[in-house]
Amino acid sequence: MASEPLTKSEIAKLVANDIPSGSYVNLGIGLPTLVSNFITPDSDIILHTENGMLGMGPEALGDEIDLELINAGKIPVTELLGASYFHQADSFAMIRGGHIDICVLGAFQVSLAGDLANWHAGDPNDIPSVGGAMDLASGAAKMFVMMTLFDKSGKSKLIKECTAPLTAVKCVNRIYSDMAIIEISAGGIEVLEVFGISEGELLDRIGMN
């Protein structure tokens, strides 16, 4: 057990380490984009961005910036050797058809059964926006969630039943958080690693003890 909770970068590094070489990966907007900082060229990991590209490279800087070469977060990116472009129906065929090996998304809440809520915080005044989240959550072969385990008020985001609107049911395979890595399967949850907290305390705080 590490003595401190992980930083966002440390979480991202753990996620990157657990992505097998040769995987096709989609990184959601927000926190998951940090994972790309820890993917090395020799890992043969190929990044998919749902706006229509495989082989996405790092963020474009200075002269590299091309407003017609952006990622799903609308940030200018670069093109790696072996990249390809395709239209939206083909891009989501890749997602829905199960061709993305791993998708990493952020979350507002994850249920103990693996339901994901990440597109709408639940406030009726919010303008709802879903983008590709539902397609990714239901389509990717493996779904990793990357988040802080507790919200600002200290409430666990891993909960019995999501209260925020769902993105997809029973889709999350693993949670990478600042305080624990947690596997979710049909058999229930399994705490794989804890950071700055004991497993007992963790289970208490998420209401499992």
Next chain:
Amino acid sequence: MASEPLTKSEIAKLVANDIPSGSYVNLGIGLPTLVSNFITPDSDIILHTENGMLGMGPEALGDEIDLELINAGKIPVTELLGASYFHQADSFAMIRGGHIDICVLGAFQVSLAGDLANWHAGDPNDIPSVGGAMDLASGAAKMFVMMTLFDKSGKSKLIKECTAPLTAVKCVNRIYSDMAIIEISAGGIEVLEVFGISEGELLDRIGMN
């Protein structure tokens, strides 16, 4: 009224003359392929072949023959300027989506309501083969049938109800035959032109009088 029934080439020429400049056209295998002999380059007519090409040119001869450049009848063809290649799902999206302006098919039988039977003569010993006929018949914006009006035993192929298995219902807009050009619409049939037969005799022989 012409004094003689038309030859196959004469029918093909009439069909070609009735295809508006700039049309996208699919010519079925068999008789309809003759139409391409009468399409001139300045007509801007673009031929689609459902095995995955727009801008198909005339049959390939001698050194032009390339076994990877064939038409739907598996005959080597040539490529015109402006041609494009695409896969089967995209090719049939063009057909099913109504993007083909005119399709010309052969027929065993056509009903007075415009039902088409052209994929199976009805003999249970035949090996059934449908290819793209059903997609073309139901998907093309306009469907022309090209056939002899009577079979070898003298029976009309334009009949009240098809006895051979249907390709599609109410899909034929016009019949170009050796003895008449006949328009089919919701209001019934209209004989537009006759060749080597009077309209009265024609209607008698197809059982309409």
Next chain:
Amino acid sequence: MAASFISAAEAISQVTDGSTVALSGFGLAGQPLHLIDALCDSGVSNLTIIANNAGNGETGLARLLGNKQVAKILCSFPRQQDSQIFDELYRSGKIELELVPQGTLAERIRAQGAGIGAFYTPTGVGTQLAIGKEVRTINGVDQVLEFATEVDVALVHGHIADQQGNVVYRKTARNFGPIMASAARYSVIEVSRVVPTGDLDPESIVTPSIFVNAVVECGVNHGK
């Protein structure tokens, strides 16, 4: 029928009050700014817009929204840092929003172009966006029935067209262009330039001319 090579204003004349208009683009990448400006200038109103987002800043789709020309928008991701014009219209109840998951939006458009009336997708099952929709279990997976989306006019940002109307795109600006061109009754593509027929590689054409009704050459400045 063969593609016309006309001005943006002429092409836009196909859009009338109440039309359903699909606009290519993901954010600003691939948004047909030149054609949308002509649409703004035309003054047509009561439009239904199909687009992935609901406008950025004050140009393009955002300008069209600001002009009060749009009654309804189908999109997947309206809320962005710079979607202030949409945000205000939405919050004040002045625009209707149909929120559709991005892949379902793409597939509904593709289905229309391909003559597929409806399809089953696992996306959205068990969520708010599937409420009231038919669900069917196929091979053990619950799937929701989604229908093709009719499109009157598509306004698409391409890169290069040939004189027959074949089109290629550029990088991630391709996004919704090819499927919207295939779905619309009348498809307009703005391109930076038109080249002689035969200059585009037949193996690399993305939108064959059969899907293109009008090409507008507008010397758009692409990307970098």
Next chain:
Amino acid sequence: MAASFISAAEAISQVTDGSTVALSGFGLAGQPLHLIDALCDSGVSNLTIIANNAGNGETGLARLLGNKQVAKILCSFPRQQDSQIFDELYRSGKIELELVPQGTLAERIRAQGAGIGAFYTPTGVGTQLAIGKEVRTINGVDQVLEFATEVDVALVHGHIADQQGNVVYRKTARNFGPIMASAARYSVIEVSRVVPTGDLDPESIVTPSIFVNAVVECGVNHGK
């Protein structure tokens, strides 16, 4: 996962007795003759084959059929001048045929690759090939429900691959290749040559490497 660059025999080891195998090709154009020869040599049996035709002459799919390795075939156009091997098997009741309209066959394969469980198409409505199938009226048009077709292994004839596994095709030999590659659990592409990654234009790649499990370089002689 990343594509492997292996021999035809190694790739074919993914096919087992009873597998469903999709074969690209329209007639001989695009038929993966090299891979089919390896399949013949492997001796696996009781296969279900998905292909547009049912073999030509005595090579390729016709040889596989002649070897009695195939229990069932899904295709649109089995009967051809040179389909004598299929014809005899069919007439003697030694092979099962599921006849599917060509566009429906293509769309069922595409649907599988795209995670679409089923779709409605007007093709075939009111004909023998829609008997027993659900029909639904959508926007006034009767449409028949067709389901995605599961594929264990796709054997596809491509033209050039890069070292990452991206593939381009050649002329009308493209036909069923891209959609079969997307639909199969394991997709094998035979190509005439493999070039360094980066040599194929990112705008012109037809089958991105994500759909490719194995590439077999076999110096096939393409077309002319």
